Amino acid sequence: QVQLVESGGGLVQAGDSLTLSCAVSGHFFNTLAMGWFRQAPGKEREFVASISRTGSGINYLDSVNGRFTISKNSAQKTMSLQMNSLKPEDTAVYFCAAKPGLATTEASTYVNWGQGTQVTVSS
Numbered sequence: 118q119v120q121l122v123e124s125g126g127g128l129v130q131a132g133d134s135l136t137l138s139c140a141v142s143g144h145f146f147n148t149l150a151m152g153w154f155r156q157a158p159g160k161e162r163e164f165v166a167s168i169s170r171t172g173s174g175i176n177y178l179d180s181v182n183g184r185f186t187i188s189k190n191s192a193q194k195t196m197s198l199q200m201n202s203l204k205p206e207d208t209a210v211y212f213c214a215a216k217p218g219l220a221t222t223e224a225s226t227y228v229n230w231g232q233g234t235q236v237t238v239s240s
Contacts, residue, residue, distance in 0.1 A: 118143055119141060119142065119143040119145055119149065119215055119229045120141070120142040120143065120229070121140070121141055121142075121213050121214070121215060121229055121230060121231035122139070122140045122142075122231055122232070123138065123139050123211065123212065123213050123231040123232065123233060123234040124137070124138050124139075124140070124234060125137040125138050125234060126211060126234030126235045126236045127235075127236070127237070128237045128239065129203055129236075129237070129239070130238070130239050130240075131203060131204055131205055131238055131239065131240050132202060132203065133203050133238070134199070134200060134202075134203065135200045135203060135236060136197055136198065136199050136200065137153070137197065137198040137211055137213075137234060137236070138195055138196070139151070139153075139195060139196040139197070139198075139213030139231060140194065140195050141194045141195065141196065141215065142194075145217075146191060146194045147170060147191055148170060148217055149170060149215040149216065149217065150167065150168065150169050150170050150215070150216050150217070150218060150219055150220035150221075151167065151168055151189065151196045151213065151214065151215045151216075151220070152165070152166060152167035152168070152213070152214045152215075152216075152220060152221075152222075152227060153165040153166045153167075153187060153196075153198045153211060153212070153213055153214075154211070154212045154214060154224050154227075155207075155209035155210065155211045155212070155236075156209055156210050156212070156233075157208060157209040157210075160209075162224050163178065163209075164178055164222040164223070164224065165177070165178050165181055165185065165198070165211070166178065166181065166185055166187040166198060167187070167220040167221065167222060168187045168188070168189055168196065169219070169220045170220075172188070174220055175187055176220065176222060180206075181200075181207070184200065184201050184202045184203075185198060185199065185200050185201070186198070186199040186201075187199075198211070200236070203236075203238045204238060205239065205240045206238075207236060207238050208236060208237050208238050209235075209236060210233040210234065210235050211233065211234050211235075211236050212230055212231055212232075212233045213230070213231045214227035214228075214230050214231070215227065215228065215229040216228050216229070
């Protein structure tokens with residue numbers, strides 16, 4: 118069984134950087150495509166970034182492309198999201214998610230979810 122635990126959220130100022138981590142338990146890390154999603158108050162959950170099983174396929178939400186970097190570390194069984202040049206509109210609860218097969222941008226296709234970590238960016 119796959120369990121995901123996020124960490125690294127916090128309160129920062131606009132322009133600052135923050136790194137989120139997602140620790141994966143279980144024996145299937147190298148079979149998993151993974152993604153980051155976020156949900157702001159009153160809004161639907163939104164795709165942020167995804168990474169394929171091998172790490173060679175990466176996709177970003179247009180508004181974070183160039184500012185955020187997703188990565189996987191197979192030895193540590195972790196996934197990270199490096200967030201630079203943060204903006205107030207990045208404020209949300211960030212969730213990591215995992216699924217077998219191909220990475221997608223659709224939250225409904227992901228099987229495993231973490232509990233979320235709050236990111237707040239002040240102006």
